[in-house]
Amino acid sequence: MVSQNSSVTITNLTKKFGTTAVIQNVSFSIPHSTVYALIGPNGAGKTTLLKMLVGLLYPTSGTAEIENHNIVTETIRTKEQFAYISDDPSGYDYLSGREFLALTGKLRNITPTEIEKRIKELVPLFSMEKHIDARMGEYSRGNREKVVFLAALLGNPRVLIIDEPIVGLDPESITIFGESLRKFAETGGTVLFTTHILSFAKQYADMIGVLVNGKIVYEGETAKNNDIERIYKDFVKES
Amino acid sequence: MNPQLTLFLADVKEIKSWFKNEAVGKLFVVLGFAVVFIIVLLTIYVFTEIYFRTLSTYQQFGILAARYLFHTGFLILFFLITTLSSFSFITFIFSSRKKIENLLVLPLSIETIPLWYFLRSVIVSFLLFALFLFPLVISFYRHFLHGEVLSFLLLYLVMLAVVSLLSTAIGSFIGYLMLRCYTRYKKLSAVGGAAILTGMSYFLFRMIFPSELKLLYNASSDKFEMIYNSLPLSNALIPSLWVVRGIIEENIFFLLPFLSGAVLISVLVIHVLSRGFRDMYQQLGNVSGSGSSPRTFDSFIVKTKNPLLYKDWLSIVRVPQEIGYGGFLLILVSLFFLFISFSQRFSPVTFNQRSEIVVFSFIALLFFATAYTLRIVFPLMAREGRAAWYIFTLPISSKHTLQSKILLGILLIMPYVLFSLALWMMLKVSYPLEITGYSLFLLLCISIVNASMGAIYPNFHESENAEKISTSGMGILCLLISFFLITLGGYFLNMVLQNNSGNWLSIIPGIVMISGITAGIYFLSLKLTRKYLTIW
Numbered sequence: 128m129v130s131q132n133s134s135v136t137i138t139n140l141t142k143k144f145g146t147t148a149v150i151q152n153v154s155f156s157i158p159h160s161t162v163y164a165l166i167g168p169n170g171a172g173k174t175t176l177l178k179m180l181v182g183l184l185y186p187t188s189g190t191a192e193i194e195n196h197n198i199v200t201e202t203i204r205t206k207e208q209f210a211y212i213s214d215d216p217s218g219y220d221y222l223s224g225r226e227f228l229a230l231t232g233k234l235r236n237i238t239p240t241e242i243e244k245r246i247k248e249l250v251p252l253f254s255m256e257k258h259i260d261a262r263m264g265e266y267s268r269g270n271r272e273k274v275v276f277l278a279a280l281l282g283n284p285r286v287l288i289i290d291e292p293i294v295g296l297d298p299e300s301i302t303i304f305g306e307s308l309r310k311f312a313e314t315g316g317t318v319l320f321t322t323h324i325l326s327f328a329k330q331y332a333d334m335i336g337v338l339v340n341g342k343i344v345y346e347g348e349t350a351k352n353n354d355i356e357r358i359y360k361d362f363v364k365e366s
Numbered sequence: 367m368n369p370q371l372t373l374f375l376a377d378v379k380e381i382k383s384w385f386k387n388e389a390v391g392k393l394f395v396v397l398g399f400a401v402v403f404i405i406v407l408l409t410i411y412v413f414t415e416i417y418f419r420t421l422s423t424y425q426q427f428g429i430l431a432a433r434y435l436f437h438t439g440f441l442i443l444f445f446l447i448t449t450l451s452s453f454s455f456i457t458f459i460f461s462s463r464k465k466i467e468n469l470l471v472l473p474l475s476i477e478t479i480p481l482w483y484f485l486r487s488v489i490v491s492f493l494l495f496a497l498f499l500f501p502l503v504i505s506f507y508r509h510f511l512h513g514e515v516l517s518f519l520l521l522y523l524v525m526l527a528v529v530s531l532l533s534t535a536i537g538s539f540i541g542y543l544m545l546r547c548y549t550r551y552k553k554l555s556a557v558g559g560a561a562i563l564t565g566m567s568y569f570l571f572r573m574i575f576p577s578e579l580k581l582l583y584n585a586s587s588d589k590f591e592m593i594y595n596s597l598p599l600s601n602a603l604i605p606s607l608w609v610v611r612g613i614i615e616e617n618i619f620f621l622l623p624f625l626s627g628a629v630l631i632s633v634l635v636i637h638v639l640s641r642g643f644r645d646m647y648q649q650l651g652n653v654s655g656s657g658s659s660p661r662t663f664d665s666f667i668v669k670t671k672n673p674l675l676y677k678d679w680l681s682i683v684r685v686p687q688e689i690g691y692g693g694f695l696l697i698l699v700s701l702f703f704l705f706i707s708f709s710q711r712f713s714p715v716t717f718n719q720r721s722e723i724v725v726f727s728f729i730a731l732l733f734f735a736t737a738y739t740l741r742i743v744f745p746l747m748a749r750e751g752r753a754a755w756y757i758f759t760l761p762i763s764s765k766h767t768l769q770s771k772i773l774l775g776i777l778l779i780m781p782y783v784l785f786s787l788a789l790w791m792m793l794k795v796s797y798p799l800e801i802t803g804y805s806l807f808l809l810l811c812i813s814i815v816n817a818s819m820g821a822i823y824p825n826f827h828e829s830e831n832a833e834k835i836s837t838s839g840m841g842i843l844c845l846l847i848s849f850f851l852i853t854l855g856g857y858f859l860n861m862v863l864q865n866n867s868g869n870w871l872s873i874i875p876g877i878v879m880i881s882g883i884t885a886g887i888y889f890l891s892l893k894l895t896r897k898y899l900t901i902w
Binding site: 183225233246 | 669673
């Protein structure tokens with residue numbers, strides 16, 4: 128189902144590497160103020176799909192739009208709308224967390240005063256005060272994930288696109304992370320994330336899509352589907 | 367199987383498997399390297415051949431002068447390879463952390479890691495000695511020796527093996543000491559290391575070019591030998607003289623004390639490294655994970671007009687290997703020009719020789735600058751590494767990203783601009799302003815070419831290994847293009863200097879051609895940088 132008033136719209140998206148189609152004619156849309164979880168087994172094509180959406184890969188055919196801007200034809204305008212976090216949340220080892228946040232703010236054209244204000248607000252979210260001035264090369268994976276997430280929030284994007292968001296996070300941080308996503312959506316933002324952790328998707332997403340072998344095989348509202356585990360197993364088994 | 371041997375065989379296998387993927391491209395890389403090496407070796411051979419041929423006509427004086435040159439060449443090479451071994455040891459510790467940590471948790475004795483490193487390093491040193499000394503040795507043999515070539519070569523190779531062992535041992539020990547000091551004194555240890563290296567270089571040059579050397583030019587035959595024997599390098603207590611005489615005179619008795627000394631020093635160094643390795647490694651870990659907050663420049667990033675440029679600057683100045691390598695190359699180039707400056711003092715030069723020296727120095731300066739830019743500027747885009755997703759999903763154009771790399775490249779070449787100023791002042795050239803301007807122009811072009819070519823197909827996966835990036839297919843192509851520009855630049859400079867008309871207008875076609883090639887590469891890079899998306 129593709130809607131005109133969607134925040135994210137993917138239409139007939141296909142990606143082939145040689146003769147292998149990794150994503151096959153995928154179409155779906157995400158309404159505003161929605162948290163959308165894309166789930167699927169390893170190698171289903173989740174990361175490839177996100178990379179096409181954020182402009183890190185050209186699609187073989189089809190279109191990907193964020194806030195009605197096409198990522199291929201209006202690259203910069205589209206990139207202004209979202210913040211993306213890769214499944215390898217590496218920042219720059221030689222920068223401190225604070226410098227990384229400042230750099231993100233500056234590259235997103237935020238005023239210096241606003242950057243400093245936002246950093247002060249965001250750092251306590253994950254209680255990062257102790258670590259924020261250390262070099263990112265010394266961070267654990269969890270702390271890198273946190274700083275990269277804070278950088279994404281700092282840019283005031285309209286859409287958050289996150290590949291495997293909670294790998295390496297401690298239980299308390301997972302809760303903060305999930306709640307932050309919910310809060311982001313409640314204030315008008317849209318979230319699209321991929322995950323293997325079904326319980327996280329169930330708890331924090333409004334909608335789920337199941338991607339298997341490069342195709343969306345199921346899409347539905349989380350609230351109406353209490354048994355996500357069964358749905359997931361059924362669709363993965365079938366294909 | 368012996369664990370050190372197993373690890374060494376794993377290295378060999380890694381080299382073999384390197385060829386399995388994209389074999390054609392890698393063959394091109396190897397051929398490119400071979401071409402560069404052959405050119406360098408042939409140049410050394412041609413120069414020594416001309417020099418030794420002239421010296422061979424002077425009989426006794428000739429052989430003494432040639433022996434002095436041989437000894438000098440050997441000493442400089444020994445000094446360079448020992449210095450290289452020190453940096454290689456430091457780089458090994460910093461860039462092989464994953465491998466070292468994997469080995470540290472395996473049930474292996476602690477000697478395994480330093481011994482494995484030692485074995486690899488001795489082989490590299492041996493190859494470097496053998497390659498660079500070979501043209502000198504062959505030329506020397508052709509003009510001054512008449513014995514059995516096989517026994518001469520055999521002795522030469524045995525001696526090189528021992529010298530390689532010794533230079534690796536001394537170099538590794540210095541590297542180990544520097545890392546030990548780093549854990550305690552941090553950046554001060556690098557300053558101290560550079561000061562010691564500069565001091566040792568100066569001492570070496572004073573040894574090679576003592577004031578008595580000037581007297582040899584006008585010495586009568588009876589005084590010549592007396593002055594020669596009083597030179598520091600003729601002192602019988604200097605071990606390098608034992609090696610040189612051992613090889614030249616094919617006398618094993620000169621070599622035995624050196625051989626036993628080298629083996630003893632190597633065993634001692636391996637022992638020290640084995641005993642102290644784990645402790646040193648852990649202390650290094652404590653330094654990086656000490657939790658003390660380093661100085662942070664977030665407020666500067668926020669205020670600067672080009673935050674990308676500043677970020678890239680930090681990517682160089684905050685990585686000890688890069689600073690070390692840059693410093694090492696700068697010391698090498700200083701040594702080289704000190705050598706030219708010293709050697710000029712000892713022989714009067716004609717006008718033609720003078721312009722040849724200027725062109726030679728100009729080419730040498732650009733050659734060193736290329737080695738530097740290839741290692742420091744060329745990998746700037748690839749340095750985005752695993753965080754490349756971050757920069758390429760931000761709302762900034764690839765043109766902006768590329769231009770910040772080029773701008774940084776221009777800033778990073780500035781030490782060479784200062785070098786060129788000092789060089790032309792030192793050589794007292796006829797047109798200092800023009801030559802300085804021309805050098806600046808070529809240095810900028812080389813830097814732009816390196817930054818642009820490094821952005822064409824950057825290898826983000828190898829971002830932590832700048833050596834691998836700069837020796838990739840694109841790196842070699844960049845090297846060859848830089849050499850072409852240098853040759854072109856040298857040719858036009860030579861044309862102006864040989865005419866002695868002071869007509870610098872005749873250099874304009876050269877400037878146009880070099881600018882055209884540089885601009886072409888920049889626009890090609892700009893076009894291809896936009897296409898990263900298709901190759902991600």
